[in-house]
């Protein structure tokens with residue numbers, strides 16, 4: 001018996017639907033349930049072939065449990081090691097290298113020094129040339145944590161006065177400063193298993209529960225081209241980062257989709273926000289991905305997905321076509 005577990009927090013609709021879907025369609029010998037955690041001992045494997053992690057970003061104990069589980073052969077979705085290392089500024093830098101357009105972005109030293117550091121800890125740091133920064137980005141700009149999520153501490157700023165007053169509030173947070181994209185269309189795209197893509201029109205200026213209640217504005221041939229371009233970018237980003245379950249946001253300016261936020265390894269999948277059809281898609285795609293991963297899982301081996309940037313063999317592979325994410329232990333391709 002190979003078990004698939006889902007680890008989650010306060011969300012309600014997705015976990016049960018996921019478990020039910022796997023149990024409806026998995027071949028015999030594969031079964032899904034809510035993860036059960038008892039005593040966690042070093043190097044003792046779990047009895048899960050696959051764990052879908054929806055919450056370890058908020059629960060450090062779970063993150064440590066998942067790394068230990070991965071060492072014992074569990075295929076943890078998403079890779080807890082990469083997720084721990086990942087942040088928005090690096091993602092943007094990687095996007096540039098992958099040929100995916102992103103807004104011009106700078107990294108700012110935190111306003112306040114980290115605890116237990118002094119001026120001496122910063123002898124390598126030159127004064128920031130704010131005028132040069134503002135000139136590079138123009139106005140307005142977005143300022144947000146370089147490693148953040150959930151719209152926390154996200155500022156839109158129109159001039160230096162607003163900037164400095166917001167920056168003064170950011171304490172020890174490391175922020176990134178980014179050109180604001182005045183967009184005509186905005187999308188949020190699921191990517192599952194490094195291959196299944198669902199592009200959803202999204203209106204971030206609506207109230208939270210109304211954000212998916214919108215339509216694509218670009219139509220005709222331009223619309224088709226835009227959808228194809230976004231699909232290509234979504235695959236490139238997810239294969240580069242090595243995420244099995246993620247969303248990518250794009251803001252479209254002059255027909256060009258710019259990737260805004262693409263490290264969301266526990267993306268919102270609640271039926272009440274994404275709507276019935278998107279929910280059905282994500283439940284089905286996630287169930288299929290989890291079943292494949294359970295089938296490919298080799299006990300005691302590394303069954304994680306590694307991005308083409310992080311994994312040396314994957315990075316060295318010829319870049320003919322954007323390949324499916326490489327699995328270290330899988331003998332057979334998963335997609």
Ligand SMILES: Nc1ncnc2c1ncn2[C@@H]1O[C@H](COP(=O)(O)OP(=O)(O)O)[C@@H](O)[C@H]1O
Nearest residue numbers: 103142148149150151152178179180181204261
């Ligand atoms: N450079 C930008 N241009 C235009 N809108 C942006 C930009 N950066 C962020 N936003 C807006 O702010 C929202 C939150 O920022 P985001 O990067 O998605 O942070 P989080 O990870 O907290 O969701 C986005 O959904 C988008 O509407």
Ligand SMILES: [Mg+2]
Nearest residue numbers: 150151249261
């Ligand atoms: Mg976002």
